[in-house]
Amino acid sequence: MRLFMATLSTETNTFSPVPTAMSGFEAYYLRHGTATQEPPNLMTEALHEWRYRGEALGWEVVESLAAIAEPAGITTAKCYEALCAEILSDLEAAGGADIILLQLHGAMVAEGFDDCEGDITNRIRAMCPKAVIGISLDLHCHLTDAMMQACDLIICFKEYPHDDAAARAAELFDLARRTFIGELKPVMRCQPCQMINMYLTKTGAMRTFVDRMSKLEEELGLLSISLAHGFPFADVADVGAKVLVVTNGDPDLARCTARLLSKEFFTIRDEVSCHTVSLDEALDQATAHPQGPVVIADMGDNSGGGAPGDATFVLRALQERELENIASGIYWDPMVVRTCEDAGEGATLRLRLGGKTSSASGAPIDITATVMRIRSGLGQHLGKGREPLGTMVWLRCSGDLDIVVNDLRTQVYHPEAFEQMGIDLSAKSIVTVKSLFHFYAPFEKIASKIIQAGTPGGTSPDFQNIAYTKLESKFWPKSQISL
Structure with missing residues (x-):
């Protein structure tokens, strides 16, 4: 059994004048297969978790790139292609893998690539068509069809501030293992909420909603529920909050649960959204x-x-x-x-x-x-x-x-x-x-x-006045809509 793992993470503010180049990764965090030899940070906690669990089961663990840059503007094509190529080269050198787990951000945009995560996971799928591919995402991600098509499993952080990266990594590992041995057949369905805002999960109605997601996972026997908050400062087609539900071979249950929670979230939009003063x-x-x-x-x-x-x-x-x-x-x-x-x-x-x-x-x-x-x-x-x-x-x-x-x-x-x-x-x-x-x-x-x-x-945080050009659907709070 061979487990391949890597991290590629930056959150792209497409309106920022500061480009993201290789120097941004070099200044913040760039390791070539050695991240688990150092203390973890937010985006390498998953690698530590996966190595520990994989080696405990006697698996071969192949650790590739860990590249993290502080959020900024659009990543240069040269930088993205170089980072992507390193991961793919390491995967090829390893002879492929049975399970491939990636800690990505989910809101990385590069020149020519509005959906870097969808691009790299599809390249990996082309190389390893039979592998179980799972990704863990920051909840400020843009869930896309390309990601859904390439991956067997997608799990987002549930908490903002993010203090559950290790917990979500452990969850993803277990689901990927069970999928590989044939115990599970994951099915994923996603439903937009038509909302763009920021949501603090630690208090109030937002805390209640996150707890409800976890409770429904248990009550309905669902594999996972994620609320992707979206990253508001990105002019991409998939910006905005979405509910993602993963079931064991039951697309109707996944679809219905995602729609239910999407409507529930929209109903409490005023209570969960960021409120500020001048x-x-x-x-x-x-x-x-x-x-x-x-x-x-x-x-x-x-x-x-x-x-x-x-x-x-x-x-x-x-x-x-x-x-x-x-x-x-x-x-x-x-x-x-x-x-x-x-x-x-x-x-x-x-x-x-x-x-x-x-x-x-x-x-x-x-x-x-x-x-x-x-x-x-x-x-x-x-x-x-x-x-x-x-x-x-x-x-x-x-x-x-x-x-x-x-x-x-x-x-x-x-x-x-x-x-x-x-x-x-x-x-x-x-x-x-x-x-x-x-x-x-x-x-x-x-x-x-x-x-x-x-x-x-x-x-x-003036979300209703952000100058989107690629988002085709209406969203709250800019438009008074209903689900």
């Missing part, structure tokens, strides 16, 4: 709150959604209000990081921060700041995995305004992104974080209040 309202609420720290999410400049990470709208508003005792980050500005490295810790510098990538980032801000600390090789936790932070710089401006800048585009996941630099968040009045939802659970433990601000930028 930046001014967020700051009004924060300054009126009796104690700190109040955490404000700068949602419009989330690198995890492909935004540049150098928007200055929040920082400018903090300065204009002359607010004090603030921590703010992470700002992506390699030029500032390099200047601070050259000057060294303790230097006081005049710096032009942020606003360098596009008009969506706002204008640069001139600051005078002291370089408090410079650190490299740090990471921050996302669930059990640990994500890199690049070179980090802590800048202190007048009024105890602490700014964290780095040279590796990444969103804020965890308070340790600040605390490892020496910043005591518990003593701050306000903390602003460039993130959408992944920060929520870790920061909830230290925050007196969390505010989701619909700030300007490359991931501004």
